[in-house]
Amino acid sequence: MNKPLGVLVGIVVIAGALNTAGAWYTGTKLEGVLQTSIQEANKELASQLQGTPTHGSVELVSLDRHLYSSTAHYRVKVEDDSARPDTEPVELLFVADIEHGPLPWSRLKTFKWMPVMATTTYALEKTPFTEKWFAAAKDQSPLQGQVTLSYNRSVEGRMEFLPLEVALDENSSLSFSGMTMEGTADADGQNLKGKGYMDHFKLHAVSLNKPQLLIELNGLTVASDLDKSEFGFFLGQNFLGLSESRITFGIRQSLLKVNNFEYTGSTSANGKLLSGRLDYKVGDVSLNNNPVGSAQLVLSASSLDIPAMQSMLQIYQTKFQPKADGALPASELTPAEQVQLQTSLDTLLAAKPQMAVEKLAVKTPHGESEFNLAMALAQPAALDQPPVEITKQLLTSLVAKLQLSKPMIADLAGVQAQLEGQTDPQTLAQVGTMTSDMVGNIAVGTGLAKVEGNNIVASLDYAAGQVDFNGQKMSLEDFITQMTQRFNAPIQ
Template sequence: MKKPLGVLVGIVVVVGVISTAGAWYTGTKIESVLQASIQKANQELASQLEGTSVHGTVELVSLESRFYSSTARYRVNVQDDASGPDAQPLELLIVDELEHGPLPWSRIKTFKWLPVMASSSYVLEETPSVEKWFAAAKDQSPLNGRATLNYDRSVVGHMELLPLDAKLDESSSLTFSGMIMDGQMDADGQNLKAKGYMEHLKVHADTPGKPPVLVELNGLTIASDLNKSTYGFYLGQNVLQLSDGQLTFGERRSELKIKDFEYADSASATDNLLSGRLAYNVGDITLDGKPVGSAKMVMTANSLDIPAMQSLLQLYQTKFQPQADGTLPETPLTLAEQTLMQAGVENFLSAKPQLALEDLTLKTVHGESHFNVTVSLAKPASFEQPPIEIAKQMMTALNAKLQLSKPMIADLSAVQAQLAGQSDPQAIAEAASMNGEMAGVMAVQTGLAKVDSNNILASLSYSGGQVDFNGQKMSLEDFVSVLMTRIEGMSGEPVGTTRQ
């Protein structure tokens, strides 16, 4: 018995010595590590919020170091310039209890024996900025979390937002089930993964003089898997899924419900060229208990020159982005800025970008419609040419197809009538059917589309200066002339005239 006991005691002593030595080392290094992390966080905030009206900073307010642990306090300030010059910044104070490594007790007791630099447990501290948030959480800290700092300075964390039940004012309220978030990030923030889940959110807003609005969201999941590019922004995938949601609005208290909503985006880069995909999907839509349909949209972009886009974006933010009061800057472009803009446009087009609405699908009870369009661009030989020649050279290819269901138009017309307060089912059905048929008649009369049974069809393709419009081949010049003539026929006025 003595030998095994001696071995066990020896192991405990060794672990104790290692832990003590590690704790001393961590305790002497923790401040420099925190300051480095905060500096990195501020750089990242500035980078990711560039071009928006929001900016924020993080600072270490205090650090109380002990042998085995430390207490750090951070201040986070967030300011939205769009709220006006008199708006006060949102101030968050976070208290972080740090256990020094390599073997923090909170990890040992949960059988996590892999050495780490530190383990932290943090909570939001009450300040005037968040006192209502605390009250809604029944005077508990509404935000808390845990994080582990590894010796390679990677971080693994878990954050919780507590349930809330609050009156926003005398007639408005908010109910929130809480939310959990898990994430991990490497030392330099190059790789980031996060996942979160919210069970329920309900907001009731009642504004004087307007009908009350009720918004309900159930089963929200968000997830990200991102890698930072050499240009400073993140690439990868983001997904948002919502089990169901409801909007109650209007004098008639109409109820619009959706189910199985999903948003997904992805982006990747090869050298200096960016590709991306954006998709929305709504599995089911109902209005006042009656089925409306479903919807899907997919957009893609390929061969986008990143430096050119960044240059143009920076110029836009400087010269064209609306100010806090909604007005546009009045300072004209300087000669140097005009040169910079032209160079950005030329570089963007030189990469031969391709933009596409790959699929727009709307499906109702009685019909289904589709639309897609793809455009390929290139740099023209010169911008000092007639507009038609620039268009020929800049747009190397275009393909578009439309299939518009007349029964779908009728279904949506019935929905519109329902929203307008009409209640006679027979009158609604007759008007809706007439609208579907009228759409087909107008398409044929204007020559912009054809009718095949219950579908209105249109197609347009362009390549090498030649256009195929609904099966009719012509030059780009002739197509522009035909299009202008038909638009004039629809409006009854020559294109370009102004009504007095």
């Protein structure tokens, strides 16, 4: 054996010995790490599901440990308190093949050389509860994935829902392309990042004496980047995008298409004050291949006192949250809960929260409408004041603007007429014109808006007890009196 080859063989032998020692060490520590992770997962589940009728838990059923690998069995259990008393909890069983670190073979063969504690490949097991799911996936495990646990206890993983083809009954069927999801989490689960993609989902439903329904969803993308706050919930960014959705429905089998739907949500905290923004966009809507329009809604809020909101939410969950049958709880607030609610409300208002409809816009082929609203609140000095004085102190400012396009109203009225079976173009145009004129007449007749060209416009600007309503300045008292008279008077 020449010298270079001898050195190489020596390195391989030493590396193998070190890996064996590392695998043995990992194996001795593995069960403790898994139990700790499961305890933390159950704690997090309980926290996130608090106040809901749903409860979940994860259990390590068994662990068969070997030198280089181990096999674990898990049980995931989900219960719903609002379900019927005879309803059995949902139980899912998983089997996991765990490769011990520091250098699992599945990572080495993909040129991932960073030492890790373990790499786990898991799969859902067949049970009486999941056997139909297995059949739809051609007898493969329909849910499987891989998780890598680093020595600092950070986690990265991949989850895959396999494609499904299933006949729901003689006439109904479901087709699912499958979905993949990837994510990472730090050691304490304080930062979570994830993304997922689904190519298509198709549901064809046919029931007795009802028109068939066809739902198609194509190109679903989800993504999150979240950090756990000191208050126990996650803040950050969420995104959901759907390239195309198609719904065929009704006796006439109308086809509704919605393209390029996007939802973006973001939340952040400055100390104990929460801010958030929600943005919904619909890129293109059509009915029976005729264009309908597009839309956008942007909502925002800031300076929301988090402990105060959590306190109020706790009362709502225990006293006011509807039951499974929709009925409200019969119990009333105790004196202590009344004090808690009032104190929380005072604290919330003392932070001077602000809320806004930054944009509500609808655009059709012949017109575009937009609405904006922003308001700021504050804590009244006392509640034993006249209602107008409380309003002045509670509502520190409000600005609202509306521009309603009459051609847009006509377009949407035509769409409604099409859904009701009207197809004649001249009739559709007449319906649209009559509807837009009627809306304009009502707005002018009530004094709530005015017509400028092809637009119905209205504005309201309030601050410091003074109101500017459609260009007319008045006190808050006069505005309230005027509105009362207008709504009680017949429309001219």
